[in-house]
Amino acid sequence: MFERPWDLITVKPISHADITVGPSAWVQTHAAKIVPGGRVLDYACGSGRHSLWLAQQGFEVVAIDRDQTSLDQITSQQASIHTENIDLESASWSLDYLGTFDAVVVTNYLYRPFLKKLPTLLNSQGVLIYETFALGNEAFGKPSNPDFLLKPNELLGFSENMQILAFEDRFINEPKPACIQRICAVPLQSNHD
Template identity: 50%
Template structure:
């Protein structure tokens, strides 16, 4: 995350999807971004209002993204970045590009097949197939970086990482370069 965080529009809103303990909510809030954090339970981020003095507290939304409940955000809400880590719910893939403003970044990292050698998750339902993240997202967004393989930090695991950008809004050509 820290590698791609500087690419996010300065001061742009960030969505931390399935935020867990709020590691990335804290990172982006500390960089001056308004952050919306969504998770099934907010126990891991309950302390954030007290730990970020002088900055607006993150918007915390408790929602189960897998139980069929309505999407917890307005349909027109867009973000400068959407961050997803250590979470895989494949039905969300089609929604992710639509959450980004023009030029917005999707930063996604989760476990892939082979991780069962090192621990959990080990169920195939929670492990990406080789190249799956690139295949699912690469058709909809411009891929800036894609990696897959074994990592040693914060613990040994097999992961896929992707950073992709939503196409910026098309800009009109100057009159002398217009076609036709």
């Protein structure tokens, strides 16, 4: 019936949703600073790549995003992850009912009006792990709108009451060429190494 091997091949266009990327190396490196088994908030979790990885590492994960479909996919893969459907750009933003966290992880998301709120989500031993795109990224694709790109050293400015453990503002090649800025910080009174 099929004489040629290529008769069995179905070509399907690749969409963005088909491409899966593992957890960020930055998140993996700095997750070691989180209290073992600690409570972690994956803020604007998107597809949940960090939520899923953190849960596999034994953390209690709360994943928040505005996309219910993504949240449903996360819980279908890892039922232990608590999800919350929240518009993080809403004027009525409040996560007080969730309590505080041993870590807040944010990747590839920027909404400047609430940057200063992120440290308030941490408990006294908490760790903020943040990584997103920076100016210069417009040369490599999206995001290219300056509203969604950090200015030089901008993450340092919103974390004045934090002890900076690590900071980078640089170009990366992997997983794709991009200009990024990233920080790992803890509350000033923290006893982290």
